[in-house]
Amino acid sequence: MKLNRREFLSLAGKSAAGAVIFAACGLPEKELIVQSPVEMPEDLVKGEDQWYATTMGDFPGGDGIIVRIMEGRAKKIEGNPDHPITQGKSNARYDSALQMLYHPDRIREPLSRYSKGGNLNGISWTRAIKEFKDALNTGGNMTLVTNPLRGHPGSIASKFASHYGGVHINFDPIEQGILHKTVENIFDQKSLPHLDIGNAKSIMSFGADWLSTWVSPVQYSRFYGSFRSQSDRGYFIHVDPRMSMTAANADLWLPVKPSYEGDLALGIARIIVEEKLTSEINIEAYKKYLSPGFLNGYQLRDVSHRTGLPEEKIKKAAHIISEKTPAIVFGGGSTEAHTNGSFNLRAVYGLNILLGSVGVTGGVLPNPSSEIDDLPASSSGASMKEWEEELSHWRAGNVDTVIIRGVDLAHGLPNFLGIAEALNNVKNVIVFSTFEDDTTELADLVLPDSTFLESWGTDIPEPAPGYLVLSVQQPVVVSNSRGFADVLLEVSEEAIGSTQENMITSTITTLQKTGTGSVKASNSRLYKKGIQQRGGWWNTNYSGNISGSYRESSKTGEISTFSKTNSLGEGTEFHLIPFVSNSLLNGQLAPTPWAQQNPDPMSTVAWVTWAELNKSEADELNIDEGDILLIKSTSGEIEALAYPHPGVQPGTICIPTGQGNSKKGRYAENRGSNVFAILADKKDSETGALAWAATKVVVQRSGRNKKVAKFEGTVEARPIEPGVPVLVLGSGETADEAITANHHIYQNQFLNNSHADTGVSHKDDETKTDH
Amino acid sequence: MQPKLEKKKNTSNNWLKILIPVLAIGGLSVFAVLGAFVAFIITAWWGQPIPVMGFEQTFEQPIHFPHTVHASVKELDHVSTDGTPMTGLGMDCTFCHRTVTTQPNAGVPSVGLCTTCHKVIGSKDSTELTKLRESGGLLDAASSPINWKRVHRLPDHVRFVHESHITYLMQNPNKIKNSSSGVTEGAAGVCSTCHGDVASMEQVKQVEALKMGQCVDCHRDNGAPTDCVVCHH
Amino acid sequence: MTTNKTGKQNWGMVVDVDKCTGCQACVLACQSENNVPINTQERFERGRAISWIRVERYWEGNYPDVKARFIPIMCQHCENAPCEPVCPVYATYHNSEGLNVQVYNRCVGTRYCANGCPFTVRFFNYWEPVWPESFRNHLNPDVTVRSRGIMEKCSFCVQRIRRGVRTAKKENRDLIDGEIQTACSQACPTSALVFGDLNDNNSAVSKMKHDERTYKLLPHLNLDQNVVYLAKVDPEKKIESHSVESGSHD
Structure with missing residues (x-):
């Protein structure tokens, strides 16, 4: 009997030995299950992917996105090709949001603390809403803290605060x-x-x-x-x-x-x-x-x-x-x-x-300010001066209820403000959060917040692309979590509105009446559908005026001052420049492993907190890559791994934000350091905003060293010509000319030097080297 | 000289001491490997078809769903509750597996689709229908999905698309093999190429091995692409 | 250009290095689309992180005249691929559409191909990929999850190509340029990555590849890649005259 290779392999596969092997690593039971849903939504087709248009709510920019949904699961996030802001493009953060949605360590149920310092215990939503209402009905002062919100969530938050006679303030760790x-x-x-x-x-x-x-x-x-x-x-x-x-x-x-x-x-x-x-x-x-x-x-x-x-x-x-x-x-x-x-x-x-x-x-x-239903079109965090005032009220016990949402206040505020102590003097601290974090540690009531993929909302992109845009956010996956705005509406017993969806619908009806914009429809139901399909509404006709006038400040004597480092002991003085992490932002995306492992563009470092300093200066100070540095300021001390590179000004040390969380799920917990904590008490002389780049630090070597988790070095550098990793052309030069020129430079050096090492760039300077 | 010799003898003895067990173990393991190999070949040759991974597999489903009643066109063994003989309804496969002609997945119908008919059709006392109605939320209990056991399952490294196969066979009915009960037209005949005569199976079982050889043979016969990446990606 | 392509399409990509900002959007988009395992800290520390597309960063010069150069590198889909002939089990081969294909179920993990690849774009699964149960929800059902012991690399998002071809066939029409986008080219906010059919003279990639900035990586290896680069422009670069050395070597 003649067997060809495939037949033989197929027979072997069916053989007893094959059976043993297969049986040993048999299929998990669950993979053999196909679920038939109870009632399929009209627009859900099994097996086919659907792309729903929505908005990256709670992220700056108000980017319009489309989400690929298959069998009710979100699979991929891309820019919405229709949307004027994104036009189908995305950045290094969109997809990480999927892992926020499906994160195993999300808060699933409301948590309550019986007394300050006690443990958080799971309670039912009914009870949580009751506790929330009780806290509001005590009649004391109330403060609502949110991330900078625009559109409906912003409007609802402000109305809610004023309904209860409280104040609504925005928080942004990197003040703008x-x-x-x-x-x-x-x-x-x-x-x-x-x-x-x-x-x-x-x-x-x-x-x-x-x-x-x-x-x-x-x-x-x-x-x-x-x-x-x-x-x-x-x-x-x-x-x-x-x-x-x-x-x-x-x-x-x-x-x-x-x-x-x-x-x-x-x-x-x-x-x-x-x-x-x-x-x-x-x-x-x-x-x-x-x-x-x-x-x-x-x-x-x-x-x-x-x-x-x-x-x-x-x-x-x-x-x-x-x-x-x-x-x-x-x-x-x-x-x-x-x-x-x-x-x-x-x-x-x-x-x-x-x-x-x-x-x-x-x-x-020019950009229009909102003409839609009085929705806020612009927002920024309150200044440090305002925060100090606010916190002094909290500390004095003048505020009974503080509601915090979408921000990790305890992580984002510098140590010198003493947020923990201030919150301890507030009777009811109610925190909306998707994950347990530094702030929920100080909360009396924790309410699980939905992600932007599960809730309604709108956003007015700032800056707009030169005309009015309303991005609409809709739930794209079925979920039993509750959005923050809807909980506020429920708690206020519909004094502001019934649900956010209804409020958005009424705004959409208002828009339809204007007769302008990107959607045309015969009736309001179709109009709303049209807006949902396109991910929002925009009116490209805008003719505003803009003119500029440059005035001197009324304040005289502009001087730049920095925190002092006199009392910080031995070490080298550096100028601290924090920068926003490309993948984690200020920590919003820290819980997701994708954001954690996405290499930083400049250093290619992932998972850890690193400190960038000038390479030559580091050599002088005998600091190597991976040395654990102690970075001290008047507000505190953190550790970071040294990452010297040639693109830093000598005398400065640059540290990314986002890490150093005590919680935030298994991927972020106790990882890296929080640079916000050590910012010194320095403010802009005019506005009182935190001068977060005005901190001087003293840097010491701890004597310990750790391998830096980074992508560079994982693969070998493959220069097109020895010493030329990336072909660079001068103005008007063609690629062929540049390649020939490089070749000649190389050859020349090779012939003149016994060891050819320098080309247009230095081989030694290349950061990708073989392991 | 004597001691030297003795010494030499000793060393050779030591050699043997090591060599014998090594040879013994070596021989045994060679024998074992050969034996396993022979057993492997023999079972591969004569042992097939051994039900491995899907082949001839069937499962006890959470609800005893008779494909016969729904899809067959013949008289059934199945008897209705009042004892009268039944003929199959002869429903088209695509009535329930709706996406099979348009999408990669054939799709299992939603409970909602089942209960459209079974709200009224079928005895109130039937235990199986009671389970269905419970899942559909028609009785007191809240609705819940049904976890059907998958009978036909390809490994994860294969991407099979129903749509293109069905479309092709609909256009070329002469290529249909294993036609079910003589039906070569419509989805029922087409499906039988790989799924066998489902209409005559009370509980569906996998009749074709659905191994790559079958796929490739058929692809060759019909001039379909045999590029690996068409299915494996 | 070689024209001995039997397939209708010849998929290729043009990378405009001048527009690449190094933002890593392509890296994450690719990871999400192709079920690339989570690169844990350990993977990074041991130099075993998997990244089908990566943005390499090179330093040029010293402070303060230092320049950082970014270049995105993914599988170049070479016509004369060094990885293909070394595979003992034919797990990697070149198909008629210009793709260098990795067949996971054939791969036995010899890693010869990775050694053969001059661009280091092939990655070996040293560990079983691990996702917490709930993260399985976001896995792309169109892409095989690679298990331990096999090689993986950029596939030019072949699942998107298949889907696009299928849709076009269903609607009985030709493919439209730009209809099929890889995850990276879709994501790239500056449109530095452009994907398309090199056989179609009217496609964006065909037009771009005749730019005078065009070059291919490692030209001396004659690999005839389907990924073409457009060189970075730096107006500050001094163009050196090279007529002097012309005859000085033999």
Whole structure:
């Protein structure tokens, strides 16, 4: 009998030996079960995937997404191709939200604590609602703390707070209040303006990590793609003490000394004014509200000295942004996080007036403030000054009930505020949370909060893309969890509205009456369906006005100050610059393993907290990668693994946010350190916002060392030519020319040197090396 | 010289001491391996079909659902509660397995679909129907899904798409094999190519091994792609 | 370009390195789409993290004139793939649509292919993938979950290609350019990754691959990859004249 290979293998598979093997690793019983659902929704087709449009609620930006649902399970999140913000694109955080939804350590039931310091015990929803109502009906003062909310959840939260005579305040660990105030101050805009990066010829950004996490990264990344594909490739300058992901993409990176960003902006303004690099009209407009000698202190030589940047680079930046117009200058992030933060940002945004970029295509364009049903279209966290006031009330026992939702207050507020002690003096601390975290540890009543995939909501993206957009969020999976807004409505016994869905429906009806926008339908039911299908409503017709006026601050004597390190003992003094983690944000996504293991763009580190410092400086201090550093400030001390790299300014140490949670599920628990904790008590002199980049720290080596979990080194570097990992072309050069040139450089060195090691870049500098 | 010799003898003895058990163990294990191999071949040759992983498998289902009553066109052994003989209803497979012509999965009907008919049809006393009505929420109990046991299950590394196969066979009825009770037309005939004559099975069992060889043979005969990645990804 | 393709399509990707911001969106999108196991801390520490697509970051120069360069690397789907001939069980082969295919059920885990691959885009499953029970809900049902002991790599999201081809067939029409997107090209916020049919002269990839910035990785190996790169542009780079050395070597 002749057997071919396949027949033989199939026979072998059926043989007794095969049976034994198969029996030993038999199928789990559950895989042999097919469930027939009780009642299939009309639009659910078994076996086929459905894409539902919804919104990334609770994440900044108001991004419209589509979720792939199969058999009632969410499988994938992508950008909504219809949505004006995302247009089908996504960022490194979307899919992590799936793991929030299906996380095994989510809070499943309401938890109650009988007395402060006791244990949390599971209770029923009925009882939880009753406890909630009792707490509100005591008549004492109430404070509702949420993440910055827009749209319906924001409106409901505010109405709820005022219904009970309380206050509603937003919390954002990385404050952006100065940004909002500056924009209002200069452009007279309530919400952030539309930055038309895609049509700009040059851009100069300060501090903001806008390709990674700042404000609306997907929208801005899309613009960046267009910016780079223009026939006249746009030129991009970034000013940042740390080489962030955004700085890495800049054509010119200016590592400014922290807090001198404003000086740099004014130095550039002075060059433009002196050399008349822009039109007279623009210069007039810029100087209109300034005192005559305003720019006197910003001579190139002085600015160069203060910012630590060479004169020619500053000059070059001034020439580029004034010659390649339209140009946009914007900023945020660490630029506003100094004691002179307001001054810095004003100087930065003021440059747009000088460049004539306000209100022109490729410049700063107006955005509507909400015209929909009085829904809030803009929000930012309260300033540190306001927080201090609020916390003093809590500490004094003046507030009976504090409701916290969507923020990990105890994690995000620096140690010096003493949040734990303040909350201990509040009678009822009610926390809505999806996971147990540092704040639920201090709560008396914990209510499980649904994720954005399970609840209704709306969001008004900020910044909008130049016109009015309402993103609609709908539940895409069946779940028995309850959304925070719906619980508030239930507790208030429909004093504000019946359910969030009904409120959204009524808003949608209002929209239909306007007769404008992206959806047309004959009746209101179809209209609502249309909106749900497209993920929202938008009206591309918007003609607002925007103009700019640059005013000096009424406050005089702008100086940058930093916390002192005198009493912190031995060690090297560094300037601490926290930055928002690309995958974890400020800790919202810390519970998910996908976010934990997504390598950081610059360091490729995952799972741990690392501290970036300059490589040469680290060598001098004898600090190696993986050395555990003790980082001390006046507010406390944390540990982080050293990660030296060449893209950090000497004298600064940069630490990502998001880690250092005492809870948040099995993947985040007691992992890494929380940089927020050690921020010193420094505030912006004008707004009282926390100057979170104004902390000085003392760094010591602990003597311990740990291998850094990172992706680089996992794979070998494969340069196209020895020493050339990524082919880089000069302006007008073709790939073939560059390859030939590299080849010649290599050959030349090879022939002249016995050991050929240097090409265009140094082999030693390559970070991907074989293990 | 004598001691030297003795010494040599000793060493050779030591050698043997080690060699014998090694040889013995080695021989035994070679024998064992060979034996296992022979047993393996023999069982592979004559032992088939041994029910392995799905082949000829059937399960006791949570509800005794007779495919005969629903799908057959012949008179049945099944007797109705009043004792009269029954003929199968001759329902089309796609009436319940609705997505089979359009989607990768054939799909198990929802309980809701069952109860559309069984709200009224079928005796009140039938224990099996009572279970169904309970699941459907028609009785006092809250509705709950039914956990059917899967009879036909391909390994995880195979992606089978019903839709394209059904479409092809509908267009080429002459390619249908194993046609059930002479039916070659419609979904019933098409399905029987792989599932056998389900209409005559009171409890469904897997009659085809559904091994890759069958897939590939059929694909070759019909000019379908035999690229691995078409099914394995 | 080779034209000896028997299939109708020749799938390929163009990567515009100039637009890549290094944001890692493609990495997570790929992981979610293709059921790539969770890379635990241990996997990272032991250099065994699996990432079908990765964004490599290189440093160039020293502070303050330092530059960071990003380049996304995934399986290059070489026409002359070094990984294919070394596989003793034919678990990897080149199909008529230009894909370098990994057949999981054939793979026996010799890891020869990974050694043969000059781009290190093949990853071996040293451990059984572990998901908590509830995370199984988000696994993509279209993609096999790879068990321990087998090799895996970028498949150009072949499940999406199959789905797209099936849909087109069902609707009795040709594929439309851009209809089939890999998870990474779909996610890429700057559109640095573009996927499409290289045989279709009107497709976006075909047009892009004739750009003067086009190059392929490791050109001297003559692998004829289906992934084409467009070089990074740096206006600050000094273009050196190279006429001097022209005759100096033999």
